[in-house]
Amino acid sequence: MLTSIQQWITRWSIFDREYTIKQKEMLLGYALILPSVLLVAASLVYPVAYNIYLSFTEVPLDPRESPEWVGLANYEALLNDPEFWEAVQNTLVFTFFSDVGATALGLGVALLFRKNFRGDGIMRGLVLLPYIAPLIAIAFTWRWLLQPTYGLVPHILQDVLGVYSGTNIRQTMGMVILFDTWRYFPFAFLLILARVRSIPTELYEAAKIDGAGRFAQFKDITLPELKFVLAAVFLLRWIWNFNVFTDVWLFVGNNVPILGTFVYVKGFNTIPPNQGFAAAVANLMVIGLFVMVIGYVRYFMDW
Amino acid sequence: MLENIITMATQAVNDLSHRLRRRSIEAPLWERLAFYLTLAVVGFVSVFPFYWMGVTSLVDETWLYQTTPQAIPALADLSLENYWTLFGSETVPFVQYFLNSLFIGTVSAALGLSFAIFGAYSFARLEYPGRWIFSRGVLVNYMFAGILLVIPIFQILVTLDLVNNRLGIIVTHFIFVIPLGLYLLGNYFRSVPREIEEAGLMDGYSRLEVIARITIPMSKPAIVATYMYAFLLSWNEYLYASVILRDQGLYTLPIGIEQLQYAFQNVWGDVMAASVVTTIPVLFIFLYLQRYLVEGLSFGNMD
Amino acid sequence: MAQLDTHTDDSEPNIDGSSGYRISLESVSKHFDDTVAVNDISLEVQPGELLVFLGPSGCGKTTTLRMIAGLETVTEGTISIGTEDVTQTLPQDRDVSMVFQSYALYPHKTVRGNLAFPLGKMDIDDETKEQKIEEVAEMLEITDLLEKNPNQLSGGQRQRVAVGRTIIREPRVFLLDEPLSNLDAKLRVQTRAQLHSLQRRLGTTTVYVTHDQEEALSIADRVVIMNEGEIKQVGTPEEVYTNPNDEFVATFLGDPAINLIDVSDGGLFDGEVPMEEIGIDVPTETARIGVRPEDAIIDGVSTSEKKFTDPVTFELDVIEPLGHTYEATLERAGRLFSIQSEDVTGEPGESVQVRFDTDQILAFDATGRRI
Numbered sequence: 001m002l003t004s005i006q007q008w009i010t011r012w013s014i015f016d017r018e019y020t021i022k023q024k025e026m027l028l029g030y031a032l033i034l035p036s037v038l039l040v041a042a043s044l045v046y047p048v049a050y051n052i053y054l055s056f057t058e059v060p061l062d063p064r065e066s067p068e069w070v071g072l073a074n075y076e077a078l079l080n081d082p083e084f085w086e087a088v089q090n091t092l093v094f095t096f097f098s099d100v101g102a103t104a105l106g107l108g109v110a111l112l113f114r115k116n117f118r119g120d121g122i123m124r125g126l127v128l129l130p131y132i133a134p135l136i137a138i139a140f141t142w143r144w145l146l147q148p149t150y151g152l153v154p155h156i157l158q159d160v161l162g163v164y165s166g167t168n169i170r171q172t173m174g175m176v177i178l179f180d181t182w183r184y185f186p187f188a189f190l191l192i193l194a195r196v197r198s199i200p201t202e203l204y205e206a207a208k209i210d211g212a213g214r215f216a217q218f219k220d221i222t223l224p225e226l227k228f229v230l231a232a233v234f235l236l237r238w239i240w241n242f243n244v245f246t247d248v249w250l251f252v253g254n255n256v257p258i259l260g261t262f263v264y265v266k267g268f269n270t271i272p273p274n275q276g277f278a279a280a281v282a283n284l285m286v287i288g289l290f291v292m293v294i295g296y297v298r299y300f301m302d303w
Numbered sequence: 304m305l306e307n308i309i310t311m312a313t314q315a316v317n318d319l320s321h322r323l324r325r326r327s328i329e330a331p332l333w334e335r336l337a338f339y340l341t342l343a344v345v346g347f348v349s350v351f352p353f354y355w356m357g358v359t360s361l362v363d364e365t366w367l368y369q370t371t372p373q374a375i376p377a378l379a380d381l382s383l384e385n386y387w388t389l390f391g392s393e394t395v396p397f398v399q400y401f402l403n404s405l406f407i408g409t410v411s412a413a414l415g416l417s418f419a420i421f422g423a424y425s426f427a428r429l430e431y432p433g434r435w436i437f438s439r440g441v442l443v444n445y446m447f448a449g450i451l452l453v454i455p456i457f458q459i460l461v462t463l464d465l466v467n468n469r470l471g472i473i474v475t476h477f478i479f480v481i482p483l484g485l486y487l488l489g490n491y492f493r494s495v496p497r498e499i500e501e502a503g504l505m506d507g508y509s510r511l512e513v514i515a516r517i518t519i520p521m522s523k524p525a526i527v528a529t530y531m532y533a534f535l536l537s538w539n540e541y542l543y544a545s546v547i548l549r550d551q552g553l554y555t556l557p558i559g560i561e562q563l564q565y566a567f568q569n570v571w572g573d574v575m576a577a578s579v580v581t582t583i584p585v586l587f588i589f590l591y592l593q594r595y596l597v598e599g600l601s602f603g604n605m606d
Numbered sequence: 607m608a609q610l611d612t613h614t615d616d617s618e619p620n621i622d623g624s625s626g627y628r629i630s631l632e633s634v635s636k637h638f639d640d641t642v643a644v645n646d647i648s649l650e651v652q653p654g655e656l657l658v659f660l661g662p663s664g665c666g667k668t669t670t671l672r673m674i675a676g677l678e679t680v681t682e683g684t685i686s687i688g689t690e691d692v693t694q695t696l697p698q699d700r701d702v703s704m705v706f707q708s709y710a711l712y713p714h715k716t717v718r719g720n721l722a723f724p725l726g727k728m729d730i731d732d733e734t735k736e737q738k739i740e741e742v743a744e745m746l747e748i749t750d751l752l753e754k755n756p757n758q759l760s761g762g763q764r765q766r767v768a769v770g771r772t773i774i775r776e777p778r779v780f781l782l783d784e785p786l787s788n789l790d791a792k793l794r795v796q797t798r799a800q801l802h803s804l805q806r807r808l809g810t811t812t813v814y815v816t817h818d819q820e821e822a823l824s825i826a827d828r829v830v831i832m833n834e835g836e837i838k839q840v841g842t843p844e845e846v847y848t849n850p851n852d853e854f855v856a857t858f859l860g861d862p863a864i865n866l867i868d869v870s871d872g873g874l875f876d877g878e879v880p881m882e883e884i885g886i887d888v889p890t891e892t893a894r895i896g897v898r899p900e901d902a903i904i905d906g907v908s909t910s911e912k913k914f915t916d917p918v919t920f921e922l923d924v925i926e927p928l929g930h931t932y933e934a935t936l937e938r939a940g941r942l943f944s945i946q947s948e949d950v951t952g953e954p955g956e957s958v959q960v961r962f963d964t965d966q967i968l969a970f971d972a973t974g975r976r977i
Contacts, residue, residue, distance in 0.1 A: 002511040020694045021679050022430075028510055029429030033437060036422035036481050043478045044444055047455035054455060109345055112338070125593065126346050129353060132589050134539045136557040137578035141356040144571050152355065155372045182348070245450040246541045250561065260450040267454050268546060279454045286451055293446070498710035501677050504697045505704045506775070507727030516723075520714045 048286065055280035061272055074280035084281065087262040094177060094248075094258055095241040101181035103234050106188025110196050111222070113189075131186035139250035142179055146170035171255040179251055180241065188233045195229040196222070231300050235293070242289055259285055353582075360385050360576035364569050385576035395566045397577060399552060400559035404538055404581075407469060407555060411476035412533035416526065418477075419484025424514055426485065427492035428500070438489055444482040449542055457546055467549045475543050480533040487532065491525040492518065531588050538585065556581045616688035617778070618653040626653035626811045627688045627778040629674060634683030636669050636835075643669045645835040646683070651813060652827075656805050659815045660822040661832035662858070667815045668783055670832075674813060675781050676700050687778055698727075704781040707788065709768040711756040717743075717767050718752040724775040742770045745804070762793050769801070773808065780805070780812040786821060798825055819859050823847065831855050848966075853974040856896050862933060862944045864896045864968070874918070875939050884916035886962070888969040889977050896968040899946035904934065905959035917959030922952045936960065 019027075055074055057067035078084045109127060113120060130138065145153050148168050157164040169175060199222065207217050245260035254265050259281065267278030358376060359367060366373075366380040389397045425431075426438040456475070457466070465471030495518055503513040519526065541557040548554055554562065560577045564570055617625035629651035636644040644666040651657045659667035672678040674685060676697030684693045692700050703724070712720050721742060725735045743749040746766045756764055765785060772780055785801070786794045802825040805812050816822050822829050823843040831838040831846060831854075839851040850856035856864050869892050871877035881888065881895075888895060905917045920936035920943055932950045936943040936958065945960065952958045969977050 002509065002515055005511060021676070021696060024696065025429050026431040029425045029431035029434065032421040032425035032429070033434075036418045036485060037437065039418065039478050040444060040481055043456070043475075044447060044452070047452040047459065048447065050455035050458070051452065054458065059458070112342055112345065123342060123346060127349050128589075129349055132585060133353070134557070134578075134581050134585055136539070136541060136560050137356065137582045138352060140560060140574050140578055141352045141359075144359060144575065145352065145355055147571070150368055150372055150571075152372045152374060159371070186349075239446050243446075243449055243451060250541065263450050263454070264542075267457075275454050275458070282451050282454060286447065289446070289451075496708070496710065498706045498708055499712060501675075501697075502704070502706060502710040502712070502771075503723075504677070505675060505702065506724040506771070507698050507701075509696070509698055517712060517714075521712075 051279050051283055051286075054276055055283045057276045057279075059273075059275035059279075067276065070276065074277045075284075077277060078280055078284075083257065084262065087257045087259045090173065090256060091242065091258040091260075093173060094180070094244075094256075095238060098177045098180035098184070099234055099237045099241055101177060102184040102237055103188045103230060105181060105185040106190075106233065107192055107226070107230065109185065109189045110192040111218075113193055114196050127189060128186045130183050135183075135246055136250060138183065139179075139247065142251060143170060146175065171252050173256055176248060176252055176256050180244070180247060183247065184237060184240075188237065191233050192226060192229050195226055199225045235296055235300075238296070239289065239293065242292070243285070356575050356578050356582070359572055360579045362572065364572060367572055368569060385572040386580075388573050389576050389580070392566075395559070395563060396552065397559060397580075400554050400556050401580065403469070403553060404555040404557075407473055407476060408534045408537040411473045411480060411537045412530050414473070415477040415480035415533050416484055416530050419481050419488055419529070420519065420526065421514070422481070423485050423488035424492055424518065426489040427495075428497075429510075438485075441482045441485045441489075448479070453542060453546060456543070460547060466547050467553065469553060471547050472544055472553075472555075475547065476537040476540060479540075479543075480536055483536065484529050484533060487529045488522070488525060491522060495521055528592055531592055535585060535588060538581075616690070618688075626655075626809055628653050628686075629779060629811060629813065630684075630686040631670070631674070632684045632686075634670070634673060634685060635681050636666070636673060636678060637681045643835055644673070647832075647835075647837050648683075649830065649837065649840065651811055653811055654809045655827040656802070656812045656814060656825060657828050657830060658822040658826035659813065659830050659832060660819060660826075660858070661817065661838075663817060664834075665832045666835040667817075667830075667832050671704075671781055671783055671813060671815045674779070675702055675704050701777045702779045702781060703772040703775055703777040705765075705768045705772045705783065705785045707784040709756075709764045709788075711764055711767055711771070713756055716753055716755055717748065717759070720756070720767055721752075721770050721774055724771060728775065738774055742774045745773075746770050761788055761790075762797065765789060765797065769804070773804070773810075776808075776810075778811065780810050782812065782814045784816055785814075786816070787818070794821070801825065820861065823859065831858060833858075849976075850968065851976055853894070853896070853970050853976075856968060856970075856976070860898055862899050862946060864898050865902070865943050866894050866896050866970075867941070867943075868894055879918055884918060885913075885964055886915055886967055887964070888967065891971045891977060892969040893972040894970045896970065897962045898966060899933065899944040901963040901966040902943075902945045903947055903961050903963075904945060904950050904952060905961055913964045914961035915964055917961050919957055920960050922954055922956050922958045924954060925950055925952070 054067060056069060056071055058070050058073070059067045113124065145151050146169055148154055148170075151170075154164065154169055157169065166172070203221050204217055207221060212220070243260060244258065245264060248256065248258055249261050249264065254261050254269075257265075263278045263281050263285070266281070267273055267275045361383065362376050362380050363382040363384055366376055389395070426434060460466050460471050460475070463471075465474060499521070500513050500517055503517045504510070508516065539557065540555075541561075544555045545558050545561075548558065551562075556577070560574060560581065563574050563577055566573075617627050619625055629649075631647060631649045633646050633648055634644060635642065635646050647670065659670060661667050669678060673680050676692070676695060680693050684691055686692060687700065687702070712723065715723065718739060721739045722735060725738060730738075739752070740749070743752055746769060748763065748766050748770060751759060751763055751767070756767070759767065765788070769785070772782075782801075786797055789797060798821055805825075814822075814825070826843055828840060828842055829846050830840050833854055839846050839855045841849070846855060847859050850859065853866065857866070867874050869881065869888075872882065872890075873880040874895070886895065903914065918938075920938045923935040923937050923942070926933045926935075928946075931946055931948055934945045934947070934950045934952075936945065943960070971977050
């Protein structure tokens with residue numbers, strides 16, 4: 001059956017049967033990839049374009065009605081909306097600090113695993129748990145741990161250690177950053193570890209003979225070798241953190257608003273939903289992200 | 304007799320001190336202690352929430368809602384009542400949620416993989432203009448994931464009448480999964496020895512037949528692993544599921560767990576039990592995928 | 607012999623009466639981006655013959671083979687099998703089979719599965735398939751390996767399975783890409799003889815690629831010497847050995863390599879040894895002469911009826927016994943000279959007199975061509 005499909009593919013387009021092998025291979029190549037490309041383009045290119053369109057409209061509740069063009073109204077509204085700016089600020093703070101946190105922690109743990117030790121297989125599995133476990137499960141576990149009345153952590157912090165006296169430690173930016181750092185440091189760990197392990201030990205031995213202490217070794221050998229990986233990890237986490245929704249939403253809902261949750265709330269969770277407005281915010285996010293990524297790549301990766 | 308004991312004891316102490324002295328050339332004792340201590344802390348921090356999740360799910364309500372939260376329950380406080388509630392409930396069709404997630408996960412992963420296999424093959428073996436861009440650009444797709452496109456995609460699905468049914472979510476998930484499959488399998492197929500496929504051609508089989516009869520059987524481990532990654536993407540997905548699925552009977556696990564909060568009194572035990580149930584399949588899957596993670600989330604050299 | 611029905615039977619008679627297919631390459635070139643791997647070669651492979659492509663690594667022989675197979679596209683020129691132009695035919699439709707250097711056995715199938723796979727594309731019933739598998743297995747002595755997996759086999763066994771898979775379909779042409787280079791030396795000689803007699807028996811036109819000149823000369827009906835993408839010479843083993851077209855062919859064939867001595871002012875070694883005087887008769891444009899090690903003797907050793915030149919003085923360096931012959935390395939004016947002979951006399955450091963077989967002296971002009 002497969003031969004006949006292939007024969008059919010090569011035959012239908014040939015009125016002049018003189019296709020070269022190169023052309024036949026090209027045809028097959030396209031035939032195999034085109035369905036995927038079309039689907040993915042449909043789910044990416046078209047929505048991005050459609051999103052731009054929607055941001056200039058007001059989307060009615062009834063899906064059978066078409067959106068009504070309102071020009072820049074949505075953009076004006078959001079630029080004047082203090083909630084929007086709060087979300088922007090929160091997003092930038094969150095993205096930066098959790099990115100730094102996850103990368104730094106991932107680096108630290110990767111350094112611990114640089115050399116083999118007894119039980120490192122199991123340890124590695126444990127360290128990966130925060131990253132691979134379902135988000136819903138760990139988000140709610142953290143919620144429960146931080147529950148003001150019955151949670152273990154506030155109890156320890158307030159009653160045992162006496163360091164915290166707020167009402168709800170969960171709904172703070174600090175906690176959100178901490179959660180994200182915990183969740184994603186294994187990702188940084190994995191990528192950095194692969195690179196760290198490939199640094200030849202001779203470099204360290206030579207440095208030791210030259211009298212370099214551990215910190216100097218780190219600064220002059222490890223860090224330069226890891227430059228690229230660290231930059232890549234930082235970039236990837238930046239992109240994902242900037243766009244984050246589910247992590248924050250499941251953890252604090254709308255209590256620490258970031259751009260992602262802002263879009264969701266405006267588009268699906270308020271009555272009436274304002275999808276045109278939400279689309280405008282999403283649009284700005286895309287543009288902002290693009291600019292940041294290009295800027296980052298230009299500046300940092302052209303070393 | 305006493306003499307023997309003394310001789311043996313002195314021997315043992317001598318050996319031990321020799322060994323310790325040798326080790327100190329490798330690394331001072333305090334350094335190794337610090338290392339293991341740090342490792343223990345890292346391990347603890349990674350694992351503790353899971354411990355808490357498990358414990359919370361296995362105790363009865365009264366222990367959970369004490370005025371002073373405790374860290375370790377006594378054996379007497381353990382019970383399976385949360386799980387019984389979950390599986391026996393009439394208001395919350397938890398089993399249905401589980402089955403929904405399972406169904407959607409297996410089907411969307413299978414569909415996504417079928418498209419991805421052929422596309423990945425064309426990346427790996429065939430030549431046509433644009434191939435370079437496609438294969439590199441595949442992962443760029445994920446930069447725009449999630450919240451950025453949820454509004455337009457939602458609108459598109461509404462137009463196609465794909466909301467609030469399983470088909471809609473399956474379609475969304477399987478399209479989402481395709482780029483990942485293309486990337487992972489594209490890498491892997493490149494490492495399949497070219498000559499074995501050429502032998503298949505020389506034996507009279509067309510490319511499509513070679514893919515089906517030679518490449519795919521030889522790539523079984525990679526295909527299974529990719530399938531599992533795809534399954535997990537769907538299993539954990541929250542945003543689109545929450546937006547597309549409205550009827551309670553259609554909920555997947557992430558939505559179901561979120562909704563649990565509102566279903567019961569003193570709900571946390573049940574929520575944690577649900578989280579445990581959601582997490583366990585993931586852990587099993589990762590036991591299998593563990594070896595591939597070492598290569599930094601890609602398929603490097605595998606046997 | 608069952609042939610795939612899609613090709614016209616334009617086979618031609620072989621020398622021995624069986625039928626085979628001719629392969630024609632006309633002005634075939636292959637370019638990879640900027641490099642020219644094969645440069646305008648034209649060649650006819652006679653029906654039923656075993657043609658060997660011989661040359662150093664990178665000379666284009668494997669690329670040419672793969673073009674005949676269809677695994678590489680042809681940049682220019684045409685390739686025909688029988689009367690059919692196959693230049694743009696996909697490899698699976700050419701009815702040609704190939705033994706790869708790495709054998710390329712299907713790891714997920716048993717040996718039986720590997721042999722059966724090509725049969726899947728033939729229009730025959732299961733019973734005949736089984737029969738063929740048994741036949742081929744017996745022919746190659748792998749019957750007891752049929753149920754094993756390729757990774758359980760030794761190199762030699764895998765090679766035989768690869769050959770089995772190639773012949774079981776009875777295609778128009780066999781192609782072999784350095785099939786012996788992964789075997790150890792002893793096995794190589796043994797297997798080479800087996801391949802030779804197999805090809806004789808089946809009578810299928812065969813193209814064989816190797817870099818080992820001994821291998822090529824021992825099994826080929828004709829040899830094609832290639833270098834840097836071009837054909838240097840085509841001929842029977844004897845022809846190319848005794849009558850090389852140029853210095854490259856002369857030096858490539860023969861182990862130990864041929865001795866080349868520069869000629870100037872009508873004499874060897876800067877004119878010190880005038881050639882006419884010692885009995886060497888070559889055209890005046892000669893820039894170099896070549897003497898194979900087996901065509902020179904040390905004076906004093908028993909001679910045969912061959913005609914030899916007058917003696918030339920060399921200094922003896924080393925004598926290496928090689929089993930049934932000796933290889934003597936001599937030196938003069940900073941250059942080395944080899945002799946291969948059944949008997950040598952002399953002590954290292956001594957001055958010896960060497961004579962050349964006058965009939966076997968090869969003359970080359972300044973560009974390396976033979977005159």
